[in-house]
Amino acid sequence: MAKKKRGLKEEYNLLTRDLDWEPSYVPFEEMYPYVSFEGIKIHNWDRWEDPFRVTVENYVRIQAEKERKFHAIRENIDMMQSQLDLTDARWLEAMKLFAGVAFNGEYNAHRLFQYVSRHVPIPAIRFAAFTQSVDELRHVQNEVLLFNNYNKYFQGFHSWKKVSHRHWLMSVIKSFFEDAMTAGPFEGLAAIAFGFEVAFTNILFVTMGSTAMANNDLCYTAVGFTNQSDESRHMTLGMMAIRAMLEEDPDNAPIVQKWLDKWFWRSYRAFTAIAYILDYVAPKKVVSWKEAFEMYIEDQVLNGLFKDLEMFGIRKPLYYEQAIIEKDRISHQAALILHRVSHVAFFHTFAPTAEDQVWLEEKYGDTWRDVWAKKWEQQTDPNYERNYPGLPMLCQTCQYPMVFAEPEDIHKTAYRHSEYEGETYHFCSDGCKTIFDDEPDKYKEAWIPAHEILSGNCGPAEDLLNYWGIDPEDGGDYYESTDYKNFEKWKKMRA
Amino acid sequence: MAHQFQVGESIKPLRTTYKYMSGLKVKRPTTYDEATYNLEPKENFHYRPIWNRDIKIHDETITKVKCEDWEQFRDPAKLYYATYCYSRADFQSRIKGQFETADRYGLFKNMAPSMVDTIREFLPVLRHVIFGESIAYMYIGRAAVGTAIEQCATYQCYDQMGTAQLITRICLELEEQCPTILKDGKQKWIEDEKYQKLRALLENVMVTWDWAEAIVATNLILDAILYPLFFEKMTAVAVKNNDNVYVSFSEFFMEMFEYERNYTTALVKMLLADRPENKDVIASYVNKWLPLVIEAIKPVLAVFDLPQNGGNGEEALQQVIDQYVKSLLVDELQLITALPLETTGEVI
Numbered sequence: 001m002a003k004k005k006r007g008l009k010e011e012y013n014l015l016t017r018d019l020d021w022e023p024s025y026v027p028f029e030e031m032y033p034y035v036s037f038e039g040i041k042i043h044n045w046d047r048w049e050d051p052f053r054v055t056v057e058n059y060v061r062i063q064a065e066k067e068r069k070f071h072a073i074r075e076n077i078d079m080m081q082s083q084l085d086l087t088d089a090r091w092l093e094a095m096k097l098f099a100g101v102a103f104n105g106e107y108n109a110h111r112l113f114q115y116v117s118r119h120v121p122i123p124a125i126r127f128a129a130f131t132q133s134v135d136e137l138r139h140v141q142n143e144v145l146l147f148n149n150y151n152k153y154f155q156g157f158h159s160w161k162k163v164s165h166r167h168w169l170m171s172v173i174k175s176f177f178e179d180a181m182t183a184g185p186f187e188g189l190a191a192i193a194f195g196f197e198v199a200f201t202n203i204l205f206v207t208m209g210s211t212a213m214a215n216n217d218l219c220y221t222a223v224g225f226t227n228q229s230d231e232s233r234h235m236t237l238g239m240m241a242i243r244a245m246l247e248e249d250p251d252n253a254p255i256v257q258k259w260l261d262k263w264f265w266r267s268y269r270a271f272t273a274i275a276y277i278l279d280y281v282a283p284k285k286v287v288s289w290k291e292a293f294e295m296y297i298e299d300q301v302l303n304g305l306f307k308d309l310e311m312f313g314i315r316k317p318l319y320y321e322q323a324i325i326e327k328d329r330i331s332h333q334a335a336l337i338l339h340r341v342s343h344v345a346f347f348h349t350f351a352p353t354a355e356d357q358v359w360l361e362e363k364y365g366d367t368w369r370d371v372w373a374k375k376w377e378q379q380t381d382p383n384y385e386r387n388y389p390g391l392p393m394l395c396q397t398c399q400y401p402m403v404f405a406e407p408e409d410i411h412k413t414a415y416r417h418s419e420y421e422g423e424t425y426h427f428c429s430d431g432c433k434t435i436f437d438d439e440p441d442k443y444k445e446a447w448i449p450a451h452e453i454l455s456g457n458c459g460p461a462e463d464l465l466n467y468w469g470i471d472p473e474d475g476g477d478y479y480e481s482t483d484y485k486n487f488e489k490w491k492k493m494r495a
Numbered sequence: 496m497a498h499q500f501q502v503g504e505s506i507k508p509l510r511t512t513y514k515y516m517s518g519l520k521v522k523r524p525t526t527y528d529e530a531t532y533n534l535e536p537k538e539n540f541h542y543r544p545i546w547n548r549d550i551k552i553h554d555e556t557i558t559k560v561k562c563e564d565w566e567q568f569r570d571p572a573k574l575y576y577a578t579y580c581y582s583r584a585d586f587q588s589r590i591k592g593q594f595e596t597a598d599r600y601g602l603f604k605n606m607a608p609s610m611v612d613t614i615r616e617f618l619p620v621l622r623h624v625i626f627g628e629s630i631a632y633m634y635i636g637r638a639a640v641g642t643a644i645e646q647c648a649t650y651q652c653y654d655q656m657g658t659a660q661l662i663t664r665i666c667l668e669l670e671e672q673c674p675t676i677l678k679d680g681k682q683k684w685i686e687d688e689k690y691q692k693l694r695a696l697l698e699n700v701m702v703t704w705d706w707a708e709a710i711v712a713t714n715l716i717l718d719a720i721l722y723p724l725f726f727e728k729m730t731a732v733a734v735k736n737n738d739n740v741y742v743s744f745s746e747f748f749m750e751m752f753e754y755e756r757n758y759t760t761a762l763v764k765m766l767l768a769d770r771p772e773n774k775d776v777i778a779s780y781v782n783k784w785l786p787l788v789i790e791a792i793k794p795v796l797a798v799f800d801l802p803q804n805g806g807n808g809e810e811a812l813q814q815v816i817d818q819y820v821k822s823l824l825v826d827e828l829q830l831i832t833a834l835p836l837e838t839t840g841e842v843i
Contacts, residue, residue: 014667014677015660019626021685025695026702034546056657057587064584067577081506107534111553111637114649118633127656130633134653137646138576141530144513148529152508159514165539175541181552182542439545447541469514490506 012053017046017123034119038184040256041249048124048244052233054131063138066226070142073222078149082218084494088283089154089487090478091215096156096347097273097281098220099147101173103140104164108177110136112188119185125244128237129189135230142226146219153490154483155474156347162469163346166458168391168449171399175446176270182442186245187259193238195263199301200271201231207292208274214284246312253313258438264317265431268297269398272330276338279331279360280352288363293327319431322407328364329410332372333403336379340388346470348478351380371410391450396425397432397443404428420444520567530575533566534642555640558707559776562769565641571757579650583657586750590661593743594668602740603668609803610736611672616798617725619680620690622662624721627697629655631709638706647758648710654751665744692791707766711777712784714759719819720792720812722752728811732804756823763828778830785820785834 023031035042076082086092113133117126144160151157164170180191209224242260245252275289287295306316335352342349352360357376361368378384392401406412416427420440427433436443452458459467473482516524519532540552550557555565574582597603632652639645666676673679684690700717703709726748733741766773789812796808816834824830 015663019659023698026698060580060583064580067580114637141576178541182544442542445542447539
């Protein structure tokens with residue numbers, strides 16, 4: 001072949017950024033109306049490279065191959081009734097939470113990245129962002145299809161859509177993604193591609209994945225592995241986008257810093273659910289939240305990623321010290337409150353068994369003995385009123401129940417508040433208060449479930465469970481549930 | 496792993512699918528239905544977009560058309576992510592095979608100079624047209640309501656980027672005869688008088704914030720003329736120039752066009768059936784964009800009239816309009832009673 005010889009880089013350029021042109025019949029500000037209001041300054045729109053050199057051709061080929069494998073596994077899991085191989089169906093209480101959180105999260109990320117790709121006119125970022133949008137659609141569809149295997153045999157999955165948009169606890173993750181979707185295009189990109197994906201998804205897919213594997217959960221393992229294979233591209237986009245903004249103009253650094261502060265804290269709070277799953281729900285436990293936090297957040301993110309960004313004038317995210325202090329607290333705080341709300345939950349909760357307690361003591365040592373074991377003893381006393389009266393008070397920003405302790409005093413619940421336009425808003429932490437104070441007009445509009453219920457926006461109180469998409473058998477204690485009884489019976493039938 | 500069940504013993508599922516699937520009006524949901532239906536959030540939004548406080552995160556009022564239940568839409572091709580990838584991976588394999596064949600027989604290398612001269616006139620320019628449409632579809636995907644609708648827009652957007660890349664690769668094959676083919680194409684797109692109405696039109700499509708209008712303008716009008724003109728009518732010109740490689744690649748473009756045309760037709764049918772007012776709205780989209788598109792394409796027809804092509808651009812355009820625009824918009828969908836062909840000469 002006597003074709004013109006050119007490097008891969010130049011050819012890739014012709015397949016991607018050379019397609020673009022500067023509009024002249026429509027003003028730039030009309031074509032890209034949201035590109036400047038966040039204050040990010042970009043001088044050279046053409047600078048960056050996609051290290052993966054993704055083209056449509058190689059994308060569909062690689063993904064089709066992955067999809068063929070994944071769907072073969074999915075069908076096999078169904079045919080083999082692999083749910084009976086689980087160490088204990090209790091693990092599925094984690095998967096019910098995952099369904100309520102992740103399906104909607106992935107779908108929203110899909111829509112967010114359509115928006116980012118349309119409105120960030122940096123060719124390399126745009127193409128990578130749109131490819132991520134397509135990936136996110138993949139993730140939600142595969143999760144919905146795969147988890148139907150569990151839905152067929154267990155409670156708590158059947159109405160995940162209602163649950164994720166109406167249930168009071170799911171407001172945590174719904175508000176998280178809607179926060180990113182209502183942000184400007186650069187913040188949306190920084191929020192999800194960096195704040196969420198780069199900083200936190202290793203815990204979601206690697207740590208949770210190995211825990212799922214230890215509990216013979218073929219579904220989550222299958223989804224975790226195949227999603228993770230796309231995540232490497234997403235993390236690269238996150239890093240590329242942050243560096244791009246920081247390298248382009250020193251004035252961008254304070255804006256980016258603010259986003260990193262906000263989205264570190266927002267992601268960290270959202271991950272409380274994962275802490276609960278690793279330390280409590282998993283029948284067979286692999287890594288504690290504290291260990292996972294030290295490995296991934298302290299070592300890799302705070303002392304790794306943020307070190308690399310120091311040269312641009314970026315410091316560690318605000319209140320990271322509090323996250324470190326909380327690492328031997330949050331899973332217990334979450335478990336204690338969830339134990340008390342199982343009558344208004346779409347999943348079952350339970351007190352740690354004797355076996356669980358041995359592990360928790362091994363992992364959490366003194367704090368377990370001095371604080372958490374005592375609280376469990378109190379809370380499982382037969383005279384203790386287990387069911388929480390009404391709904392717990394929620395933080396205006398992260399929307400978790402206000403159960404987190406003062407950084408300096410583990411016995412004292414932290415309360416923060418702000419006055420705005422004559423109203424008082426309540427927060428679980430300094431991190432959440434700071435986020436509100438920075439954009440009160442945005443956060444005052446949060447859809448706070450308890451308020452909406454009282455305002456009559458969720459139907460009559462006696463019909464709330466139905467509004468949330470909950471059947472009577474969905475909640476309550478795991479060890480008294482039909483899920484538990486069925487699982488035991490099916491295992492015997494199979495043996 | 497393998498377990499033997501006792502005769503007569505079985506573990507029966509409690510249900511076969513998610514409860515909300517009963518809301519989809521189909522007899523028995525398929526995998527496509529389960530993967531698609533009802534994913535889009537509809538209620539209890541937390542915040543207003545800070546970039547546009549007038550709309551909700553997913554907002555039915557961005558477009559003028561209305562629908563009782565946007566989730567009822569079904570893509571006739573029933574593509575969800577897995578089948579989309581299978582279909583397009585197969586598509587890419589066929590394209591690869593075609594490039595290999597062309598290479599083996601030197602089809603690009605030996606293409607008649609008259610055909611190379613024809614192709615360089617329009618193909619590298621279409622590369623930008625289709626890429627520009629893909630940017631419009633990034634917006635359409637985000638703004639559209641109804642999971643199945645935005646899913647089609649998403650795939651179309653990715654397809655369009657793929658099509659722009661395919662055109663690039665075809666042009667690269669012709670670099671030996673025409674080393675500056677891509678550069679010249681881009682220059683034509685930016686500066687050549689013949690293409691400026693088309694570029695103005697496209698840039699206006701890219702800022703058409705009524706997403707249903709943008710879909711109609713592109714899939715039922717602009718592409719319904721552009722694709723058949725350059726990937727169907729142009730094949731006759733290619734044959735006249737003793738070329739068959741262009742012909743063999745043309746079908747790939749027409750396949751992409753058929754995907755977008757089919758789902759858009761289904762969408763319009765659903766909207767017309769949903770409420771009578773939609774007819775006037777969609778007809779207004781057609782009445783606005785059809786004359787503009789025709790006006791923008793006319794100057795480009797000159798390529799058919801080149802001496803080696805012995806064609807008649809106006810005639811080709813008329814045939815395409817009859818076959819792909821009139822047959823659908825007037826005859827099948829009855830959106831309009833006649834084509835507003837008497838253009839005012841007005842451009843966007």
